[in-house]
Amino acid sequence: MSAVSTTGTTDPSRTALPSLGAVYRTRAGVECKEFFRQRESVVFTLVFPVLLLVVFGAVLDYDLGSGVTFIQYFVPGVIAAGILGASLQNMAISIATERADGTLKSLYGTPMPRSAYFVGKVVQVLAVTVLIIALLLVIGAGFYDVVLPSGADWLTFAWVAGLGAAACTLLGIAVSSLARNGRSASATVTPIALVLQFISGVFFEFSQVPVWMQTVASLFPLKWMAQGLRSVFLPDALAAQEPAGSWELGRVALVLGAWCVAGLVLCVLTFRWQERGTR
Amino acid sequence: MTSTSAVPASTAAPRPGEPLDPDAAISVRGLVKRYGTATAVDGLDLDIRRGEIFALLGPNGAGKTTTVEICEGFRDRDGGEVRVLGTDPATGGRRWKAQLGIVLQSGAGDSQLTCRELLRAHGSYYSDPRDPDEVLELVGLTEKARSRGRTLSGGQRRRLDVALGIVGRPALLFLDEPTTGFDPEARRQFWSLIRSLRDLGTTMLLTTHYLDEAEALADRVGVIARGRLAEVARPAELGGRGRAPAVVRWTEDGVRRSEATATPTAFVRDLAARFPGEVPDLAVARPTLEDVYLQMIGEDRA
Structure with missing residues (x-):
C-alpha cells in the first residue's frame, strides 16, 4: 500500500452518472465472463446436453414412422432441455450463490441501476442459449441427418425458444429466492428439471408417457417448449401423434406467455438483494 | 496519535431531542431497530462530521452493524431520523449512493473476474472512478491485478473489498471490521492508506474490534452498548482517560x-x-x- 497520490473526492452533483447503456454493457460483460470462466457451469449447461444427444443418438436408433428417426424427435427435446438448463437452472443456482456470498448485497450498495443486474443476466442467458442451440444443430445436422428448419419454421423456432427462455429465466430468478445458497438451489432444481425432462417428451416420445404424467407435464413450460420445437423439426404428419392431434402452437404461446407473467410477478414479490432475515 | 482534522471543541454525542445536524456527514436521532421482540438499537443519537474518522466500538450484538447498515441503506429502521450526506438512506437513490463507499463485514463475494476487471466494472457504476491500477497499488494488490477474485487469500480478499469500496472516489466511506484477517504489517499499511484518504477529505465510519486500530486512526470513538451510544469522545479522553491518574x-x-x-x-x-x-x-x-x-x-x- 502507498499514499494516495491523485485528486481527492469529487462533488458528484457536478459529474453525470454513467448512462444506463454503459452500465448494461459492463454487466453483460461481467456476467458472460463469470459464466464462461466457471468450468462447472460450462460443463453442466453446455457440454451435458451435447453428451445426451451423442449418447442417446448412438443407443436409441430406431424409426418412429413417416421416415423420422428417434434422434430427429430427440433434437427438439434436447434443445428445449438445453434452454431450461441455460435459463432456469443457471439463474436459480447463480443468483442463489451470489446472494449467499454477498455479491448481490455489495452491488446493492453501489450506484449501479438495479435493472442492470437483470439485463446482465438476460444477456448471459441469451448468449448461452444461442450457443447451445447452435452446438446441438451443428451436431444434429452433421451426424444424425437432422433436417434444419426452413422458411417460416425459423420464425416459429425463434419465438418458441425466445418465449421459453424468457419464462424459464424469470422462473429461475424467482426460484433462487427459495434456496439458502447455490448448492441447495442446485440440489432442489436439478432433480425437478430431470423429472420434467422424463415426463415432457424429451427422453421418450410424449405419447408414450402415461396420461396422468402428461397432465402434470402440461402444467410446466418444458412440455410446451419441446412440443413447439417439434413442430419446427418434424414433418406435419407426426403432429397426429401429439395428444391433441396437432402442434397446438397457439396454446404453446399462451402457456409460455402465462408462465412469463407468473414468473415476473413471482420475481417482483420474492426478489431479495440480501440473505433472508437481514433487513 | 493526534488528529489533524478539524473536529470542533465539543466532542460529545448529541443530546436526545436535539435537531438533526444539517452539516454533518451522518446525523442520527432516536434511531430504533427491532428484530421480532428484541430491540437491537434503542434510541441512538450520533453526529459524524465531514472529514473525520469516527470509530464505532462495542461488543458483538451491541447494534454496531445494524446502525451502520441502516446508514448505508441496507436495512429499514423502526423509528428515529437518519440523514447521510443530507439524504434519508431509506429513500437514497443512485446519485446518493455514488457518494458512498461501502466495505461490508460480509465482503464483496466470490468472482471469476480478475482484481483489475472487478475494479474496472465496479468503477464504471460511478461518475468519476479511480483508475483500477492506482487503487490496486493503494491496497497493495498490484501483483494480484491479473488474479481472479476467488483465488485470493483471506487478507488479500479483504484488501480487494477495501479497493472496491474506494474505487468510486467516495466522500463517505463505511468500513465494517475492515482489517479482520490482516497480519500486523498489512494492518499498519492499511492504517496509512486510511490516513491518506482522510487527508483527501474522505469521511470515514469505522467499526472495529481492535482498540489499537481505533486509537491509531479515529478522531473520535463512540462506544455502543445495548443499542445506545454509551459515550463519544476523543480516544485519549474516553472514559475520563485523560484525567485518570x-x-x-x-x-x-x-x-x-x-x-x-x-x-x-x-x-x-x-x-x-x-x-x-x-x-x-x-x-x-x-x-x-x-x-x-x-x-x-x-x-x-x-
Whole structure:
C-alpha cells in the first residue's frame, strides 16, 4: 500500500452518472465472463446436453414412422432441455450463490441501476442459449441427418425458444429466492428439471408417457417448449401423434406467455438483494 | 496519535431531542431497530462530521452493524431520523449512493473476474472512478491485478473489498471490521492508506474490534452498548482517560514499586532526584483505551 497520490473526492452533483447503456454493457460483460470462466457451469449447461444427444443418438436408433428417426424427435427435446438448463437452472443456482456470498448485497450498495443486474443476466442467458442451440444443430445436422428448419419454421423456432427462455429465466430468478445458497438451489432444481425432462417428451416420445404424467407435464413450460420445437423439426404428419392431434402452437404461446407473467410477478414479490432475515 | 482534522471543541454525542445536524456527514436521532421482540438499537443519537474518522466500538450484538447498515441503506429502521450526506438512506437513490463507499463485514463475494476487471466494472457504476491500477497499488494488490477474485487469500480478499469500496472516489466511506484477517504489517499499511484518504477529505465510519486500530486512526470513538451510544469522545479522553491518574512504576532497593498520581511529571522529577543516574525500570502509564473500554462495557453489562 502507498499514499494516495491523485485528486481527492469529487462533488458528484457536478459529474453525470454513467448512462444506463454503459452500465448494461459492463454487466453483460461481467456476467458472460463469470459464466464462461466457471468450468462447472460450462460443463453442466453446455457440454451435458451435447453428451445426451451423442449418447442417446448412438443407443436409441430406431424409426418412429413417416421416415423420422428417434434422434430427429430427440433434437427438439434436447434443445428445449438445453434452454431450461441455460435459463432456469443457471439463474436459480447463480443468483442463489451470489446472494449467499454477498455479491448481490455489495452491488446493492453501489450506484449501479438495479435493472442492470437483470439485463446482465438476460444477456448471459441469451448468449448461452444461442450457443447451445447452435452446438446441438451443428451436431444434429452433421451426424444424425437432422433436417434444419426452413422458411417460416425459423420464425416459429425463434419465438418458441425466445418465449421459453424468457419464462424459464424469470422462473429461475424467482426460484433462487427459495434456496439458502447455490448448492441447495442446485440440489432442489436439478432433480425437478430431470423429472420434467422424463415426463415432457424429451427422453421418450410424449405419447408414450402415461396420461396422468402428461397432465402434470402440461402444467410446466418444458412440455410446451419441446412440443413447439417439434413442430419446427418434424414433418406435419407426426403432429397426429401429439395428444391433441396437432402442434397446438397457439396454446404453446399462451402457456409460455402465462408462465412469463407468473414468473415476473413471482420475481417482483420474492426478489431479495440480501440473505433472508437481514433487513 | 493526534488528529489533524478539524473536529470542533465539543466532542460529545448529541443530546436526545436535539435537531438533526444539517452539516454533518451522518446525523442520527432516536434511531430504533427491532428484530421480532428484541430491540437491537434503542434510541441512538450520533453526529459524524465531514472529514473525520469516527470509530464505532462495542461488543458483538451491541447494534454496531445494524446502525451502520441502516446508514448505508441496507436495512429499514423502526423509528428515529437518519440523514447521510443530507439524504434519508431509506429513500437514497443512485446519485446518493455514488457518494458512498461501502466495505461490508460480509465482503464483496466470490468472482471469476480478475482484481483489475472487478475494479474496472465496479468503477464504471460511478461518475468519476479511480483508475483500477492506482487503487490496486493503494491496497497493495498490484501483483494480484491479473488474479481472479476467488483465488485470493483471506487478507488479500479483504484488501480487494477495501479497493472496491474506494474505487468510486467516495466522500463517505463505511468500513465494517475492515482489517479482520490482516497480519500486523498489512494492518499498519492499511492504517496509512486510511490516513491518506482522510487527508483527501474522505469521511470515514469505522467499526472495529481492535482498540489499537481505533486509537491509531479515529478522531473520535463512540462506544455502543445495548443499542445506545454509551459515550463519544476523543480516544485519549474516553472514559475520563485523560484525567485518570497515571501510574508510575520503578524499582527501588530491589523491590518493584508503583504509585498512582495525578501529577506524574512532578512525581518523576522528585523520583529522579533520589537516584544518582537512571531510575531503574522507570515506566509511566495511563489506562489504555482497552482498559477504559472494557470497564465501560463491564459496567453496562452489570
